[in-house]
Amino acid sequence: MIQRIQTIYLILAAIVAGGLIFVFNIWTVSNNTLFAQDFMQVVDVKQKAIPVLFILSSLISLITVFQFKKRKLQFVLGRVVILINLLLLGLLIYLMLTLSGEASVSEKGIGMFLPIIVILLTVFANKAIKKDEDLVKSVDRLR
Template identity: 65%
Template sequence: MIQRIQSIYLLVAGIISGGLTFLFSLWNTSQANPTIYIIDLFASNSLFEKLVPVSFFFSALISIVSIFLFKNRKLQFVINRLNILINLFLLGLLIYLSQTLSGEASVSEKGIGMFFPVIVILLLFLANKAIKKDEDLVKSVDRLR
C-alpha cells in the first residue's frame, strides 16, 4: 500500500534528489560565477560535471517509480539498492569535482547540495529496512496458515 512508511522515505528521497537540488547550491567560488547550482553543470564542458545532474534526476526517478512497486517488495528492495549505488557514485563524483575545482587555490565553500546524496542514501536505507520488516511479517503470517 502507498501509505506505508517506506513510501514516505522514498517520496522524501525523490523530492530531495529531484527538487531541492535546484534550490540549494553545490559550491561557491570566488570567481566570476560565484554560486554553482545543479542546472549550471549542464552548460559545462566536462562530462563528469554533466553526469551530476543526470545522476540526481535518475535517482529521483527511480525513487518515485519504487513507490509504486509496493506489490512486489523484492523488486522494490533491489531497485532501492540500485538507487543507493547510484547515490554512492554521485557522492564520489561530487567529492572528486569538489577536489578538482578550477581556482581551488582560492577560497571556495561547499554548499548544502553536496550532502544531498548522503541524506538520500540514509532515506533509502531506512526504506529498505522497512520493506524487509514488511516482508518478514508477511512470511511469518504465511507460516501460521
C-alpha cells in the first residue's frame, strides 16, 4: 500500500534525483557553478546524459511507488533505479577525472554524491519490499 515505508524511501529517492539536482551543483569551474540542467546545452553526449539519467531515475522511482500491488515488479524497478544511478555515478566520476583542471581551478560540488544517496534509499526500499513479499509468502503457507 501507499503508506508503507518503502513508499517514503522511493519518494525521497525521486526528490533527491529529480529535485535536488536544481539545488546542488555538480562542480564549479573558475567561479562558474554547473548544475545538472546546465549540461543540456553542451555538445558532448556524455555530459548530456547526466540530466537525462537523473530525471529517468526520478521518474522510475515515482512509477515504482504506484506499483504497490505488484511487489515483484516494484522490486525489479528498484533494481533498475540502482543500475541507472550506478551508471550515473560512474559517468560523473569519469567526467570528474577527465575534467581539465590545469587551465582553471575546478571544485567538485555536493551534487556528485546525489546518486549515492538515491542508491541507498532505493536499497532500503527494496529491503522493505522483500520483507513484505516474505510476509505474504509466509501467510500463504499457513493457509
